[in-house]
Structure formats: structure tokens, C-alpha cells
Amino acid sequence: ETGVTQTPRHLVMGMTNKKSLKCEQHLGHNAMYWYKQSAKKPLELMFVYSLEERVENNSVPSRFSPECPNSSHLFLHLHTLQPEDSALYLCASSQDSGTGGGYSNQPQHFGDGTRLSIL
């Protein structure tokens, strides 16, 4: 039990579907992250929310849309995905120290991910 719960654990969807991934953290953290892990590739940071404010990531396609309604919940809305989007999507949380970047030195706690397969 990591304190970070992701649902669903597995998701198969067609390219025209719309689905959402959910992440919930029970650690009292104030920063949350989405990562993508493709086969034989390093983890790629997609989005960061700190104190419920999103930091933009211009390199993430618009077919991925994050939402952070509060500090404990994070969603990743998916629509019109491509086969190359098949991957393990990981959520993480950490504690923002509030010193302008200090949160990045705080260890991140990861969920076990959602295995996404695009048909």
C-alpha cells in the first residue's frame, strides 16, 4: 500500500473512445504528477500540479487533458488516442515545501499505474 491509488488498473479502449484515469492520494501531499512509461523507455513526466495549480507541458498532445479538483485527486482525461499512447500511466504525489522549487527534492510516492491499451 503506497498511499496512492489508481483506477482502473487496466484499460482497453478504441481510438475514438473517451475515458478517464483516476488517481487519489491519502498522504496529505500537495503536489501530484502524471507519468507515462512505455516499453523500454524511461518514465516521461507529463503533468505536474502543485498546490492545485497546473504547470503546462507543451510537449504533451492535447488528447491528454489533466484535471486536479483538489489536492487529493487527479484525473487524466483521454480522447481520440493513438496506438502509440499504449503504456503504463503512473500517478505520483509529494509534499511541496513551499520554497519555490523545493518540492522537487521531496520523494515522490507512486501508484501502481493504469495499463492502457489502445486498439
Place this chain on the structure above:
Amino acid sequence: LAKTTQPISMDSYEGQEVNITCSHNNIATNDYITWYQQFPSQGPRFIIQGYKTKVTNEVASLFIPADRKSSTLSLPRVSLSDTAVYYCLVGDIYTGGFKTIFGAGTRLFVKA
């Protein structure tokens, strides 16, 4: 963003001590060094974090020389269950913009 370099893979036997070294030549003054462990189909798990000298916890030790340009994760008496990928991370994921902060990691195989 500090770049890290680790060996791609390592083999060991049960009961041995394993040392995995990570190079980070352009580490910044405020950067910490953090190590994670990842099993297949799971998220990475925090192992240990340090800034300088030596840090020890119940599962590992982290050795950091004075120049901080490298660090060594030491796993005492490994078991089969320590077979995993180990990642070394350095620095600030925010200041550097959105770049890959996890490298390829080191795949450790522990044999009986």
C-alpha cells in the same frame, strides 16, 4: 537539469552486497540525490535520498563523495526479491522544464 548515467544492468547472487553507481557531473548546489526501485507493473518506490556523505536506512546505504559528482547505492545481502530496476534521480524537475527525469535505470538480476 542534471543528467545521470548508470549501468544498464548488473547481475548478482543472493547474499552478496550490490553497489550501483550513478554519475551526475553537473549536479547543482541545491540538488538532492534520490534512488527509486521499480518492479514490473508497479510504480517506482522510494529507497533513499541524500545530499552529501553517507545516508543509511533499513534497506540501503547511499554514499556521496565530497564533489557530489557521483553516488553509490549499496544494497546489503541481496535476495531474489531485490531483482528490479533501480533509478537514480538528481535535481529539480520543475526548474528544468518538462524533460525526462528518470533515466533508463539499472536492471539488477539476483540469482540463486
